[in-house]
């Protein structure tokens with residue numbers, strides 16, 4: 542949906558201890574990929590635990606527009622009957638990816654090596670985000686893209702009728718760009734190679750192997766060298782989507798700052814390309830037990846028992862950890878505001894090109910709540926005020942950004958005075974049950 546509907550103000554206020562089990566929904570990255578890889582396989586892919594957030598629903602709709610049959614059987618249970626690698630048909634209308642950078646960039650990659658043309662758009666947030674990072678490597682395959690100034694949506698992509706394979710070193714640490722190149726490489730003859738200096742989330746690599754593609758990852762001095770053999774026949778899979786560690790971050794961080802809390806969050810990914818927040822919280826002194834380690838849906842997971850941690854201290858977050866926690870900096874900056882001492886987050890300029898400029902959104906909102914912030918282009922520094930020390934009492938702007946909305950609502954659960962957000966509706970994109978789930982643990986969150 543290109544509009545995100547009417548603004549939905551929300552509020553949170555100081556809460557009693559959070560208690561209970563927080564069963565967060567399915568992983569957003571893996572949900573998008575199950576639909577897209579399912580659409581490129583021949584036969585029926587069965588998915589359970591699919592995240593039914595708006596971002597993923599928009600990808601499901603797009604897969605239908607390109608010719609796949611996508612069916613919802615029940616809550617989180619979906620099937621995709623794919624058209625095969627290179628089998629996308631030309632959509633009859635504009636593809637609207639709503640709020641989703643992952644959706645639009647992965648789908649552009651997928652159609653870029655098919656002999657079809659598609660026009661993409663999104664909501665006011667997505668239309669501001671840079672697409673050149675994806676269309677530049679797609680041009681090497683022979684695709685052409687015509688967008689607005691600065692490589693913005695709406696944008697028309699003309700797929701390459703005779704694609705050539707590509708060797709591409711990622712100029713930014715981005716799993717979306719890596720995945721777009723790999724997806725384009727699927728329908729190019731020969732070997733497509735992607736080189737990433739810093740490892741980013743590896744769901745595309747894991748899932749491509751699962752769907753039967755020939756892919757290898759070599760760790761070299763240049764970084765990870767990923768080699769994909771083009772034009773495989775992908776085999777349909779049964780995908781059990783694990784829970785989303787980026788959504789789990791919100792109840793986890795809330796429990797760490799709300800006095801007396803003791804919650805369990807089952808099935809949180811321990812994938813090394815996703816677990817940076819959890820390492821960071823432990824370094825800050827968080828009381829987190831990682832229980833019952835096991836595999837679920839092809840991902841290493843553990844059950845997290847999380848208790849209020851009064852004694853957390855500010856730290857320097859290692860910049861090389863950024864890709865493994867890129868979506869978690871907003872909520873980490875809230876925990877940092879309740880820690881003692883300063884938390885320094887460097888190497889985070891990618892945050893400026895997410896659903897909003899997340900450095901600016903967190904800095905302005907935390908300042909409005911009485912927290913001292915320092916920032917530059919690539920850095921966010923939060924001066925902690927200690928347990929319960931954040932004054933609050935502000936309305937924070939969310940800029941059509943679900944993570945900003947949820948972060949300030951978490952902040953309000955432990956601040957001295959109520960915190961409001963101007964628009965919580967974007968929460969629907971990734972965590973539609975956020976309000977009832979948090980309130981079920983004892984949080985005081987209200988809409989309206």
Ligand SMILES: O=C(O)C1=C[C@@H](OP(=O)(O)O)[C@@H](O)[C@H](O)C1
Pocket residue numbers: 569570571642643714715716717718720742867868891
């Ligand atoms: O590949 C993915 O599923 C994602 C990659 C990340 O984006 P970048 O590739 O822009 O870092 C992340 O922020 C996004 O939420 C999901």
Ligand SMILES: C=C(OP(=O)(O)O)C(=O)O
Pocket residue numbers: 640641642643644868895896944971
């Ligand atoms: C950055 C995010 O998503 P996307 O890029 O898919 O819009 C996110 O979910 O935090």
